[in-house]
Amino acid sequence: MADDDLEAIRAKRMAELQGQMGGPGGGSNQEQEQRQKQMEEMKHGILSQVLDQSARTRLNTIAVAKPDKAKMVESMLIQMAQSGQIQGKLNETQLKGLLERVSERTQKTTTVKFDRRRAALDSDSD
Secondary structure, X not given: OHHHHHHHHHHHHHHHHHHHHOOOOHHHHHHHHHHHHHHHHHHHHHHHHHXXXXXXXXXXXXXXXXXXXXXXXXXXXXXXXXXXXOOOOEOHHHHHHHHHHHHHHHOOOOOOOOOHHHHHHOOOOO
């Protein structure tokens, strides 16, 4: 009987600690989901204020193909809007220019190196 009581006390204490630390508990997960939902709504609100319909469509298309790049552009647009660098709504051509600048900065160069010595060793003339 004492072991059951001790186990119940431990479980109760663990739940309290997880609630305080923000760990996996009953209420904290709901709070995190709600906070995340609010952040998404705020992000979409800012983007709808900054981009016109055609630019928004292009950004959504990019998000389907390259989600990382789209998130980077979205965060850049939000930061620019909050700092006051964007006046009015951006159209599709202005968004293309911004995308080109982002692509130039993040462009990866691919190099192909041939090892011709190895090819000479694998010849069929034995």
